Amino acid sequence: MKKTNYFKWLWPKASLQITHFVLIMSLATFLLYHFPFFTFVLNNIDHCSRNGIILIISLVVLMLAVNALSYYIIFFLSRRIGKVLLVMSLLINAGALYFINTYGVIIDEGMIGNILNTNFEESGIFFSIRLMIYILFLGVLPGIYVIRITITKVPIKKFIITSCLTVVFILALVFANAGNWLWIDKNSKALGGLAMPWSYSVNTSLFYIHKYKKEQKEVLLPDAAIKDDTRSVMVLVIGESARRANFSLYGYGKNTNPLLSKVPNLFHFNATSCATYTTAGVKCILEHTGTDELYETLPNYLYRNGVEVIWRTTNWGEPPVHIDQYLNREALRSKCNGEGCNYDEVLLDGLKEQIMASKKNKILVILHTSTSHGPDYSKKYPSRFETFKPVCNSVELGNCTQKELINAYDNTIVYTDYILYKVIEDLKGLQGYNSSMIFVSDHGESLGEKNMYMHGMPLSIAPKEQYEIPFIVWASDSSKRLKPLNEVSQGHVFHSVLNFLGVQSPVYNEGLNIFSE
Template identity: 65%
Template sequence: MFTLKNNFKILPFILIISCLNFLFFHIPFFNFVFENINYKSLSGFFVITSLVVLMILLNAFVFFLLLFLSQRIGKFILVLFFLFNSIAFYFVSTYGIIIDESMIGNVLNTNYEESSSYFSLKLVLYLIFLGVLPSYLIVKSKIESVSLKQFSILSSLTLLSALFLVFVNASNWLWIDKNSKKLGGLAMPWSYVVNTSLFYIHQHKKNEKEILLPDAKIKDNEKAIVVLIIGESARRQNFSLYGYSKNTNPLLSKTQNLFHFDANSSATYTTAGVKSILDHKETNDLYEILPNYLYRNDVEVIWRTTNWGEPPVHVKNYQNKKYLQANCKEDYCGYDEVLLNGLKEQVLASKKNKILIVLHTSTSHGPSYYKKYPVQFEHFTPVCKSVELSNCSKVELINAYDNSIVYTDYILYKTIESLKQLNSYKSTMLFVSDHGESLGENNLYMHGIPMSIAPKEQYEIPFIVWVSDASKMKVKKMDNLSQYHVFHSVLHFLNIESPIYKEDMNIFEYK
C-alpha cells in the first residue's frame, strides 16, 4: 500500500497530479463544451475525448518539465497552481466568470475592502480540499529522478501524442478557434497564468506618462457647474425610468428637467469602464483624462470617491473614502451619501467660475448588495444576504440589487436638490454607470465577462441627465449613447473651446 514515505516514479506521479488537476478544476470547462457541441454525435464525442486527453497530456508535460529541472522549485510551482486553481475554480463555479485578461485586470485592481466581501465558508472549503490537501501530497511525496535520456524520450512521446490529436481534429479547429476565449478562460491553471502575463505585457507597453491633449480655452466668465456621477454596476433594465416594473426611481421620476438615454458601456469591468467615461475617444492609450485636462486648463475640479479603479487623477482636490469619512459625523457616512457631505460648502468656497465635480460611487457593487444602502432604503424584501449569490432565490437577489438602485435614485435626487440651491450657477448632473451587472441570468453573476461574449445585462447602462433652469440649456434628442459622450458634453456645458471637441458627441444645446 502506498504511503508518503514510498518513492514515486516520476511518470505515475505527474499523471496523478495532472489527472487531479483535470478532475478538480475543469467542470466549468466541460460544462461549456457539452452545452456547445453535439456530444451524442461521433465527431462531438471525438472532440470531447481529445480535449480530455490533450489537457491531461499537456499539463503532465509541463509538470514533468518543472520537476525535471528542479524538484524543489517544481513542487513549489505545483503547490501554487493547486492553491490558485482552487480559488479560481470557486469564483468560476460560483459567479460564472471567465478568467481572461480583462478579468485579471479587474482582480489586480481590487482593494482589500472589495476582496474581503467575497469571503465565505465555501471558499475556505474549496481552498482546503482542492488546494491545501493536494499541496500536502505534492510536498511530502518523494519522487525518483530520471536521466536526461528518459526525460527526452517521455517528453517526445507526450508531445507527439498531443500533436497527433491536434492533427486528427483539424476539422474541428474552426469550432475551437471560435470558442477559444471561453475555453482558454476556463482551463486551469493556464487561464490566469497566460492572462496575467498578457496583462503585464500590455501594461508595460502602455504610455508611462499620459499623452497631453491640446490646450483648451475657457470662453466666458459665466458660473457653471457639472456634477458627473459615475455609477457602479448599475444596469439599465432595473431603473423604473427605463420601464422597469418595480418603482426603483421614486424621486427621479418626479424631477423636472430630467432626461434619460439608452447607453452601452465599452467594457464590463470598472477600470476600463471608468476610463471610457473620462476619455475623449475610444483608445487603449493613456491620454489625458477629463478631470486632469480641465484642471490643467484652469477649471476647478473636485474628485470624490468611495470606489477605486480610476486612471491616474492629477487634481488638487482628490478626496477618497477614508478622507471623506474622517470629515463626516452623520449616520450616512458609511454609505455613498458621504460623497455629498460638505460638497455645497466646498463649491461656495471656490474662487473659479467653472467647476467639475466627479463623484465615483460604489452603490451597486456585489456580491453584498444589501450592505450598500442604509436600512431605510430596503423597499423590497426579502433580500439576499449571502456572498454566494446562487444560494439565494432570484427574488431575494433582485430585491437586494433593486434596493441599491433605490438608494442611487436618492443620491442623484439629493445632488440635484443641492445644485438647485446654487442658483448663481448654471448647473447639470450626469449619471453614467461604468458597466452593468448579471443577476443570475444564464447562471452568470456580477460582471467582467469579455465584451465579445458579454450578455446585455453587463453592458446596457443608464445615462441620466438633469439641467437647471438657469442653464438655458436643453438636451438633444439622441438615440443610443456611449460613455465617450461625457467628455465632449462637459466641454460644451462649461463653454470650453478645444481642438479635440466633437459636436456630434455633445448632448447639450441652447434653448
Template identity: 40%
Template sequence: MHALARRLLSGAFVPRVRWRFRTSRFILVWALFNGAAYHAPLYLFGIEHLDVASLRAGMTLLTLPVLVVAMTAVFIGLIALISQRLVKPFCMAMAVVNAIALYFQVTYGVVLDDTMMGNVFNTDTSEAAGLFHPWMLVYVFFLGIVPCWVLLQVEVTHTPFRKRLAMPVAVGLFTLCWAYGASQSWLWIDQYAKRIGGMVLPWSYAVNGVRYWAGNVAPHERRLLPPAHFVSNERKVVFLIIGESARAQNFSLYGYGRQTNQEMAKAGTTVFKKARSCATYTTASLECILAHRDPGARARWEPLTSYLQRHGVEVTWRTNNAGEPAMNVRHFERLGDLKAGCAGEACDYDEGLLRGIEARIAASNQQRILVVFHLEGSHGPAYNTRYPSRFNVFTPVCASVQLHQCSSDELVNAYDNTIVYTDFVVGQAIDMLKGLQGYSTSLIYVSDHGESLGEYNLYLHGTPWSIAPAVQKEIPLIVWDSSAAHSNANATMTVEGTFSHANVFHSVMGAFGMRSDVFDPALNLFSPERPQ
C-alpha cells in the same frame, strides 16, 4: 530560517516520506489530478453545449481534458528543466489558487479572462471581504490544503536532464497527433475559445493576469491632449456621478415596472435611451468615460480630469470605489478621508461623498469646477450592504454572497434597493446644485457597466464582451441642467438614439464651453440642437 526554506523546497518538511516519484512521473500524475479536480465547470460547459450522444461530440468533449492535462504537463515540465526543486512549490501554489478560482467559477459563473483579471487586480480590501463566504474555506481546505499536505509526503527524486526533456517533448507530440485526429473538434473549440480559455486552470488566471498587467498596470506615459480654450465666461459647476454595476433594465426611468427612480424623475432629468458601456468591468469603463474617444487599444491619452485641471478647471474626485486611472487633480479623496467628525449611518455609504462639497464650492475662487463622485452603487455580491437600512424598500432581500442560494425575488429585491439608494444620492446632488448661488450647474449620471443577476447562470459582471449578456452592457445615462431647457418642468424628458461612454467627455467639455481639436459637438448631450 534558511534550513526551513531548504527543507520546503526539497520536499523534506515532514520527516517521513510516503511516496517517491521521478520528476517526469510526478508531473504526469499532477497534471492528471489538475485536470480531474479543478475543471468541472469546463466539462459541464462542454456537456451543455454539445450533443454528447454523437461520436464527434464525444471526441470533442474528450479533447478538453486531454488539452488541460497536456498544457499542465508541458508547462511544469519546462519548469523542471530550469530546476527540479521548483516543481513541488509550484504545484502547491497552483493547488491553493486553483481552489479559490474554482470557487468563484462555480459560485458566480465567472470567466477568468483578462477583463476579469482586471477586476481582481483592482479589488480593494472591502470588496474582497464582501466576496468572502465560509464555503470558500471548504474549497481551499479540500482542494488546496489537502493536496498540499499530500505533496509534502512526496519525494521527487532526481531525474536526468535528458529524461526531463523527453517528457514535455513526448506530451507535445502526443497532443499534436491527438489534435490532428480530432480536427473536427477545432471549429467548436474556436467558437467558444474565449469562454473555454477562461475556465482552464491555472492558465486562465496566470496568462490573462500577465496580459492585463502588461496592457494596463505596467508603467506608461500618457500623451497630452491638444490645447483648449473657453467660449463662455459663465461661472460653472458640473457634477459627474459614476455609478457602479447599475443596469438600465432596473431603472424605472428606462421602463422598469418598479419605482426605483422617484428622485431623478421629479428633478426634471433627461434620460438618454439605448446607452451602452464600452466594457463590462470598472477599470476599462473608467478609461472610456474619461477618454475623448472610445479607446479600443487605449492609446493612453490624459484623462478628462487631468485635461480640465491643466486648463484651469478646479477638479475634485471623490470615491467610494476603486479602479481610477492615474490623474492630476486638485483634490482626490476617498470616503474614509471624509468621515472624520461625521456621525450617523449615512457616513459609511455613498451619500457621504457629498459631505462638505457645497462649502468647498462656496469657498472656491475658481470660475469652473468639476466634481466627480465615484459611487460604490450596486457592487455585488453583497447588495444588501450597499445602502443604509432605511432604504430596505423591497423585501425580503438576499443576505448572502452565495447568490445562487437566494431566490430570484430576494436577489432582485436587494439589487433594486441599491438602485433606489443611488437615485436618492443623485437626487441629493441635484438639490445641492439647485441651491448654489452665482453658478450655472449641470449633472451627468452614468454607470460604468451593468450587472448579471442570474440570467444564463451568470452573476456580477466582467464577462468577456463578446459573450457578455446585454444586461452587463446596457447602462443608464441621465443628465440634469439648471437651464430652462432641462429644469423648468418637473417632468422627465427622454431622448432616443444611440449613446455610450464616449458622450461623457464631450458633454463635460460642452457644459464648460470648452473647445479644442478633440471636441466633438455631436457627442455633447447638452447641445442646444439636440431634440428634447
C-alpha cells in the same frame, strides 16, 4: 572511458507518446501541488450539496484538461523547450507550495510584486531544510522523470483534432457551470493564487503589464481654452453595475426612482456601455474617443487647462488621475460622521462646501460610486432603503430566489435615486452657477437571467443586461437645453462636459454633445 549515468537507477529511460505524457504530467501536477487549492474549495462551499459536488468535480476535470492542453501544445511545438519549461515549472511549483503551506500565502499579483522586489539578502532568511525537502521531492525528482523520458510526437492532424476537441470540451464545461461563475469570481483571487502553475505565471505577467501601464505616459491632447467667465459646475456621477432595465424612469414596473421621477428638468437617454467591466467602462466614459491607447482623460485634461476638478470615489478601476483634489473612500470617511458614511452617501459629505470654496469659475466634480456592485447587494444601502422585501443576503446568489435577488438589487437603485436627488438638491443650492449633473453607469448587471450573474462577459456575447445602461441628465433652469436624442453612448460624456463648461478644444466633437446651444 565509459560515462556513468547516475540517474539510471532512479528512472530507466522510457518512451511515451506525447498525448500519454501530458496526461500523466497533468495528473501529477494535480496530485502533487493542489492540496491547498481544494482545501480552500472545500472550506468555502457546501461540498455535501449537489451543486457543491458538481463544482468540485468540474474544477478537477477543468484543471486536468487545461494543464494537459497547455503541456500538449508546448511539447508539440518543441519537446526540448517543453522539457526545460516543465522542469522549471515543477521546481517553482514545489517552492510555491512550500510558502503556501508554511506561511499561508496566496501567490497573487501583490505577492509576485513582493517577491520580485525582495533582494537576495532578504530572501536568504526563507531557506530551510524543509524547503529543500519540498524542492527535492516535489521538484527535482519529478524533473528527473521529465528529463529521462523520451517523448514521441503525434501527426499534426491528430494534434489539431485533439487540441480543438479539448478546447470545445473546456468551453462546454465552463458554460455548464454558469451558475457557479459568481462563486468563482468572488473567490478568484484565492483560486488563481493557489492553482499551479497559473498562480505565478499569470500573476507575473499581470504584474509586469500593470507596471508598464503605470509607467506608460498618457498621450496629451491639444491644449484647450476656457471661452467665457460664466460660473458653471458639472457633476459627473459614474455608477457601478447599474442596469437600465431596473430604473422606473425607463418604464420598470417597480418604483425604483421615487425622487428623480418628480424632479423638473430631468432627462434620460437610452445608452450602452462599451465594455462589461469597470476598468474599461470608466476609461471609455472619460476619454474623448474609443481606443486602446492611453489618451489624456477628462479630469486630467480639464485640470491641466485651468478647470477645478474634484474626484471622490468609493470604487476602484480608474485610469491614472492627476489632480490635486482626489479623495478615496478612506479619506472621505475620516472626515465624515453618521450612518451614511459607511455607504455611498459619504461622497456627498462636505461636497457643496468644497464647491463653494473654489475660486475658479469652471468646476468638474466626478463621483465614482459602488452602490450596485454585487454580490452583496443588500449590504450596499442603509436599512431604511430596504423598500422591496424579502431580499437576498447571501453572496452565493444562486442560493437565493429570483425575487429575493432582484429585490436586493432594486433597493440599490432606490438608494442611487436618493444619492442623485441629493446631488441635484446641492446643485440647486449653489447661487450664481449654471449647474448640471450627468449620471452614467460603467456597465450593466446580470441577475440570474440565463443562469448568469453580475458582469464581465465578453461584449460580443454578453447579454443586454450587462451593457444597457442608464444615462440621466439634470440641468438647472438657466443652463442649456438638451438635444432630442434617442440613443447615446459613454462616449458622449467627454464632449458634453466640455460643451457645458465652455471649454474649446481641437478634439471636441459636436456630434457627441448632448447639449444644444
